[in-house]
Amino acid sequence: MPVIEEIAKVSFERVGFHSHIKGLGLDENGKAKFIADGMVGQTKAREAAGIAVKLIKKGKLAGKGILLVGPTGSGKTAIAMGIAKELGEDVPFVQISGSEIYSAEIKKTEFLKQALRRAIGVRISEERRVYEGLVEKVDIKMTRHPFNPYAEIPESAVITLKTKEETKTLRADRNIAYQLLELGIREGDVIQIDADSGRISRIGVAKGEEDLFTYRKVEIPSGRVLKVKEFTYTVSLHDLDLVNARAGGIFGLLFGGGLEITDEVRERVDETVKQWVEEGKAVLVPGVLFIDECHMLDIEAFSFLARAMESELAPILILATNRGKTRIRGTDLESPHGIPIDMLDRLLIINTSPYNKEEIREIVKIRAKEEGIEISEEAIEYLAELGEKTSLRYAVQLLAPASIIASGKVEKEHIEKAKELFADVRRSIEYVEKLEGMLQ
Numbered sequence: 001m002p003v004i005e006e007i008a009k010v011s012f013e014r015v016g017f018h019s020h021i022k023g024l025g026l027d028e029n030g031k032a033k034f035i036a037d038g039m040v041g042q043t044k045a046r047e048a049a050g051i052a053v054k055l056i057k058k059g060k061l062a063g064k065g066i067l068l069v070g071p072t073g074s075g076k077t078a079i080a081m082g083i084a085k086e087l088g089e090d091v092p093f094v095q096i097s098g099s100e101i102y103s104a105e106i107k108k109t110e111f112l113k114q115a116l117r118r119a120i121g122v123r124i125s126e127e128r129r130v131y132e133g134l135v136e137k138v139d140i141k142m143t144r145h146p147f148n149p150y151a152e153i154p155e156s157a158v159i160t161l162k163t164k165e166e167t168k169t170l171r172a173d174r175n176i177a178y179q180l181l182e183l184g185i186r187e188g189d190v191i192q193i194d195a196d197s198g199r200i201s202r203i204g205v206a207k208g209e210e211d212l213f214t215y216r217k218v219e220i221p222s223g224r225v226l227k228v229k230e231f232t233y234t235v236s237l238h239d240l241d242l243v244n245a246r247a248g249g250i251f252g253l254l255f256g257g258g259l260e261i262t263d264e265v266r267e268r269v270d271e272t273v274k275q276w277v278e279e280g281k282a283v284l285v286p287g288v289l290f291i292d293e294c295h296m297l298d299i300e301a302f303s304f305l306a307r308a309m310e311s312e313l314a315p316i317l318i319l320a321t322n323r324g325k326t327r328i329r330g331t332d333l334e335s336p337h338g339i340p341i342d343m344l345d346r347l348l349i350i351n352t353s354p355y356n357k358e359e360i361r362e363i364v365k366i367r368a369k370e371e372g373i374e375i376s377e378e379a380i381e382y383l384a385e386l387g388e389k390t391s392l393r394y395a396v397q398l399l400a401p402a403s404i405i406a407s408g409k410v411e412k413e414h415i416e417k418a419k420e421l422f423a424d425v426r427r428s429i430e431y432v433e434k435l436e437g438m439l440q
């Protein structure tokens with residue numbers, strides 16, 4: 001029986017499923033508002049999560065983690081995501097399922113290592129010299145292709161950039177001429193050219209220019225054409241590992257797939273990042289590693305994670321399960337939630353409870369809006385009732401097929417039709433069991 005549930009969940013879970021969650025929806029005293037930040041109800045769990053966020057920010061949760069326990073569709077993933085959002089705009093949120101560690105291609109610990117490193121961000125700030133301005137004139141000089149007499153290729157370019165204070169004409173090489181062609185840069189565009197790499201980016205189209213495309217309208221930049229600007233972006237340690245592994249060998253590039261991240265690569269990346277931090281060029285942004293269905297992890301995975309949590313570069317670990325007392329995988333021991341005691345000792349446990357009809361109604365409304373689905377009051381009411389009888393998850397999932405059936409505003413009849421076509425987990429299990437009964 002659990003197998004069907006497992007499959008149903010994995011195939012339905014999508015990140016977009018939680019796109020409406022913008023935070024935990026707490027007021028300045030840490031009290032949960034009934035509806036805020038895309039969150040509805042589940043107030044106790046949200047307030048507990050809010051306290052966990054405060055502990056994390058004070059560094060008091062280092063080496064520890066959070067365990068969310070509650071039935072399917074009670075908002076465990078939503079709350080984990082809310083925690084990450086509360087920690088900051090560019091804080092990484094990495095979601096895996098306990099069952100994903102068992103793969104033929106990659107070792108369990110390697111999979112976990114990569115997940116942990118994807119959950120640690122490095123915010124890099126860089127000062128770069130750029131040419132920036134409105135393109136007043138652009139002239140691309142073409143020449144014959146060296147091998148193909150019928151083709152022409154760009155040779156060089158002359159470009160005039162204008163700011164509010166200055167106008168400057170630049171003579172540019174083939175690389176830049178190529179990019180100007182490729183990006184389709186025209187007079188009236190506002191662009192940036194990196195002075196060192198020559199990389200061009202279009203910032204938008206100057207206000208007041210007619211434009212056929214939907215580029216962003218921007219002001220003409222002020223100041224000098226050549227200026228120093230600060231750029232900030234966040235990448236993960238795993239991104240940096242990948243770049244370094246690639247730089248390490250051409251074979252990975254040629255044959256694909258075989259890209260191997262070794263511990264040496266990771267150590268090299270760590271060293272470099274530490275140096276950047278010391279030089280004030282980068283800031284570490286520990287994020288959240290969320291492991292759903294954590295009862296699927298085995299004893300080896302748990303001890304690996306326990307060790308990882310001790311290290312100085314660790315993300316916040318949030319585990320979730322809907323199991324009570326169960327066997328720890330890889331052993332004959334029973335334990336609460338299938339988690340070894342030494343791991344349990346490190347976890348703050350937050351319970352989530354099933355939703356009532358009011359809560360389901362509001363969540364369905366939010367999801368319909370998020371997915372751009374127009375729906376009648378009657379249909380929402382029907383979904384709320386249905387959700388209470390089956391699960392919130394099922395009610396939310398019926399929205400998309402119902403909107404296909406309706407091809408317009410969703411009414412109660414469209415939900416009924418969708419419900420007929422798509423089973424909820426319980427009905428699906430009953431169906432299989434009935435068939436088995438008939439065969440015996």
Ligand SMILES: Nc1ncnc2c1ncn2[C@@H]1O[C@H](COP(=O)(O)OP(=O)(O)O)[C@@H](O)[C@H]1O
Nearest residue numbers: 017018038039040042072073074075076077078
């Ligand atoms: N309190 C809540 N407020 C708003 N949306 C929620 C809330 N709880 C759950 N949801 C949404 O309902 C759906 C199912 O919840 P989910 O977080 O996947 O439950 P679980 O992880 O416990 O199985 C998701 O789309 C989720 O974002």
Ligand SMILES: [Mg+2]
Nearest residue numbers: 076077078292
């Ligand atoms: Mg979930």
